[in-house]
Amino acid sequence: MKKLIVANWKMNPSSLAEAGRMLSAFAKITVPKNTEAVVCPPFPYLVAAHKAFHGTRYALGAQNAFWETAGAFTGEVSPAMLRSAGVDYVLIGHSERRKFLGETDEEIAKKVRASLDADLRVILCVGEPAAVRQKGIAAARKFVLKQLGNFFSLPKDDLARLTVAYEPIWAISTMGGKPAGDSPESAGDIAVQIKEFLSLRAKAETGSDGSVRVLYGGSVNSKNAPSFLRESAIDGVLVGGASLHANEFKKILGGGF
Ligand code: PGA
Numbered sequence: 001m002k003k004l005i006v007a008n009w010k011m012n013p014s015s016l017a018e019a020g021r022m023l024s025a026f027a028k029i030t031v032p033k034n035t036e037a038v039v040c041p042p043f044p045y046l047v048a049a050h051k052a053f054h055g056t057r058y059a060l061g062a063q064n065a066f067w068e069t070a071g072a073f074t075g076e077v078s079p080a081m082l083r084s085a086g087v088d089y090v091l092i093g094h095s096e097r098r099k100f101l102g103e104t105d106e107e108i109a110k111k112v113r114a115s116l117d118a119d120l121r122v123i124l125c126v127g128e129p130a131a132v133r134q135k136g137i138a139a140a141r142k143f144v145l146k147q148l149g150n151f152f153s154l155p156k157d158d159l160a161r162l163t164v165a166y167e168p169i170w171a172i173s174t175m176g177g178k179p180a181g182d183s184p185e186s187a188g189d190i191a192v193q194i195k196e197f198l199s200l201r202a203k204a205e206t207g208s209d210g211s212v213r214v215l216y217g218g219s220v221n222s223k224n225a226p227s228f229l230r231e232s233a234i235d236g237v238l239v240g241g242a243s244l245h246a247n248e249f250k251k252i253l254g255g256g257f
Helices: 017-027 043-054 079-084 097-098 105-117 135-146 186-204 223-229 247-252
Strands: 003-008 035-040 058-062 089-092 123-128 162-166 213-217 237-239
Touching: 003 089, 003 213, 003 247, 017 043, 017 247, 035 089, 043 058, 058 247, 079 105, 089 105, 105 123, 135 186, 162 186, 186 213, 186 223, 237 247
Parallel strands: 003 035, 003 237, 035 058, 058 089, 089 123, 123 162, 162 213, 213 237
Antiparallel strands: none
16 A cells, blocks of 8 residues: 655645745655655645646645535635645644644544545544553553544445544644654554554454554654654654655655655
8 A cells, every 4th residue: 555645734834925835846746656645735725735736646635624514604614615626635633623722522523524525535633642641552542542432433435535643642743742753663553453443343344444544643754754654554644844844755755665
């Protein structure tokens, strides 16, 4: 399976002009054949990104979507609107949204459902806070599987369009993460648990595994990306800070994993 490398620009850069410069630099980078690359800029830059990536192997991602299809929901953006702007992927439930906007597991479940219904591919973000991880890897595993509880009964077709990004909150750069982030081995261990958990029902029904992909995120850069990408249970990386620099992103894409 191709490795999936996702750039999460978060609330950057600060102007459309700067976004245009970044998009041109990214569009010049050749995405290797063994890799799928997704860039998730802020909403106001999506249309420019769609144009800039025309004819390249980049897919376009958004950083959030609402659960309703249309109507009086001031400030919200529907999955169908994103789809019509050329968006393929959407990040749902990022820990910064859980923390600063108070997004709950229930709201996140509704957003995932609506996004899948609108034919978007969903990257669902999960991950434990530092206080949980201090209790050990078993506590982290339990926390993450609880966050995934609402998705246990997703049918196989939905699982095929769902990617889970495991991002331990304490490893994210803006949350005080260290450059090395989590260890590839423990990230791989959690990735295995996530896959087993989500494929249980599909397995019972069809006898085969659901094909949910799992990414690792948290202070990923060009130096540590290959060690995460070499873990067999890790299907890609979600990159924040380092994805703001075209050169760094190019090195991650061409990292020889
Ligand atoms: P980071 O962010 O790479 O800057 O740690 C990752 C993320 O929050 O998606």
